[in-house]
Amino acid sequence: MNPTHLNCRNYFILTLSWKKLFLIFLLLAGYVFCGCDTQKKAVRYKGIYEEKPAVILVANTIDKCQRKDVSQEKTKKKNSLYNDEINQANTYFHQGIYLPLTHLGYYVIQDFSATEILKAKNVTNSENLKNDSLTLVSFSSLYDIDAILFTTIFAWKENPENWSVYVHYQLKSARTNNTIFQIWVKGKKEISISSNGALNVQPPVRSLASKLNVSNELAQRILLFNQINNYVLANLPVGKFAKDFDKDQNKNAYPDCLEYSLDELGTVSVIKIPLEKFEQECFLF
Amino acid sequence: MKKNNLRQSFPRFLPLIFGVGISGLLLTSCSSELGITKRPDVTVNYLSQPSPETLNLLLSQYRSAVRNNDDNPIPGLHADYAILLIKAGKNEEAKKQFNEEIKLFPESQKYVEFLKNTLQK
Numbered sequence: 304m305n306p307t308h309l310n311c312r313n314y315f316i317l318t319l320s321w322k323k324l325f326l327i328f329l330l331l332a333g334y335v336f337c338g339c340d341t342q343k344k345a346v347r348y349k350g351i352y353e354e355k356p357a358v359i360l361v362a363n364t365i366d367k368c369q370r371k372d373v374s375q376e377k378t379k380k381k382n383s384l385y386n387d388e389i390n391q392a393n394t395y396f397h398q399g400i401y402l403p404l405t406h407l408g409y410y411v412i413q414d415f416s417a418t419e420i421l422k423a424k425n426v427t428n429s430e431n432l433k434n435d436s437l438t439l440v441s442f443s444s445l446y447d448i449d450a451i452l453f454t455t456i457f458a459w460k461e462n463p464e465n466w467s468v469y470v471h472y473q474l475k476s477a478r479t480n481n482t483i484f485q486i487w488v489k490g491k492k493e494i495s496i497s498s499n500g501a502l503n504v505q506p507p508v509r510s511l512a513s514k515l516n517v518s519n520e521l522a523q524r525i526l527l528f529n530q531i532n533n534y535v536l537a538n539l540p541v542g543k544f545a546k547d548f549d550k551d552q553n554k555n556a557y558p559d560c561l562e563y564s565l566d567e568l569g570t571v572s573v574i575k576i577p578l579e580k581f582e583q584e585c586f587l588f
Numbered sequence: 589m590k591k592n593n594l595r596q597s598f599p600r601f602l603p604l605i606f607g608v609g610i611s612g613l614l615l616t617s618c619s620s621e622l623g624i625t626k627r628p629d630v631t632v633n634y635l636s637q638p639s640p641e642t643l644n645l646l647l648s649q650y651r652s653a654v655r656n657n658d659d660n661p662i663p664g665l666h667a668d669y670a671i672l673l674i675k676a677g678k679n680e681e682a683k684k685q686f687n688e689e690i691k692l693f694p695e696s697q698k699y700v701e702f703l704k705n706t707l708q709k
Contacts, residue, residue, distance in 0.1 A: 357695055358695055358696070358699075405662060405663060405664075409663075410663040410664065410693060410695060410696065411663060411664060412663075412664050412667075412696075412699065413663075413664035413665065413667065413668040414668065415667075415668040415671040415672065416664060416667045416668055416671060416699070416700075416703060419671060419703055419706070419707065420699060420702070420703070423702070423706060445698070445702070446698050446699035446702060447695060447696075447697070447698040447699060448699065544663065
């Protein structure tokens with residue numbers, strides 16, 4: 304048999320030793336296990352493509368963050384300030400969901416209308432609504448709402464180098480009660496403290512604090528929330544009111560659990576993390 | 589013999605390059621989606637909690653937003669403006685805004701009709 308008649312497949316079989324094959328296997332396995340098994344949107348957001356929700360209601364954010372103790376006179380003022388900061392940041396998180404979703408081409412029922420609808424249905428706790436399938440599907444039959452977006456902020460964790468927040472997004476179909484999208488996100492904002500104990504503030508935070516007339520500490524949290532919302536929601540399939548509706552199925556989807564880090568200068572890095580890591584950091588430490 | 593000739597005619601490390609190349613390509617395509625990205629613009633919806641003190645301010649902000657809502661209308665804007673108008677006691681004007689919402693976005697009809705009937709009682 305003349306070597307020139309060998310096809311490409313035979314060539315590789317002949318030249319590959321077991322060691323090399325094993326090395327290639329290791330590299331490919333490493334690729335899969337390192338978390339870069341990027342799914343296409345068609346797979347990751349299958350439920351959204353199937354149901355094609357157009358009208359979305361954003362439920363009030365479920366806030367599970369611990370607050371600091373304000374019963375001790377000595378620490379009352381400081382802890383109250385911290386608690387206010389968390390309250391306000393979490394409110395901004397909720398408000399920051401509307402625009403990215405709207406820009407994506409969904410009909411998002413705006414804040415005042417959503418409040419009135421939830422009030423009419425006696426929904427004061429979004430978590431109860433999330434677990435009450437009968438009430439949830441009634442939003443479809445009564446108001447033609449296709450899906451409800453639930454968000455949960457589990458915790459804020461602080462250390463001298465960074466502040467982290469743990470968030471969950473869950474889109475539930477109001478027609479079937481099925482979860483058609485969910486993602487767990489750890490948001491991390493790098494911070495630095497000067498020698499006198501004050502927070503060092505970089506231009507992006509300073510300009511946001513001045514724009515919103517809030518403290519620098521609160522602006523750090525709002526900035527992180529805004530960017531997480533923009534990042535996560537921008538990856539959803541585009542909605543009915545967008546030009547590319549139903550044409551983005553071959554684009555890459557984000558994983559279902561990720562860490563979004565923001566350094567002091569505003570540079571972003573995003574990595575996939577295992578859900579176990581999210582849970583351990585969020586609930587155990 | 590032929591097999592040995594074939595082996596000698598190609599670099600022995602070609603499979604290794606092949607393997608590393610494929611893995612590199614896969615990793616690169618992954619990091620382009622999840623790696624460093626530009627900082628997105630910060631956008632905050634200020635128009636959230638209505639209170640009697642800020643109602644006039646909100647009304648003027650919404651009035652202006654609604655006027656510029658023709659080319660690429662924002663869903664739900666007219667409905668929210670209508671709710672503010674009801675809070676300000678301007679029911680007739682609110683009705684027009686509710687109808688405008690339905691005209692622009694027919695899919696909003698059910699919930700807008702519900703708001704119209706409930707709030708204007």
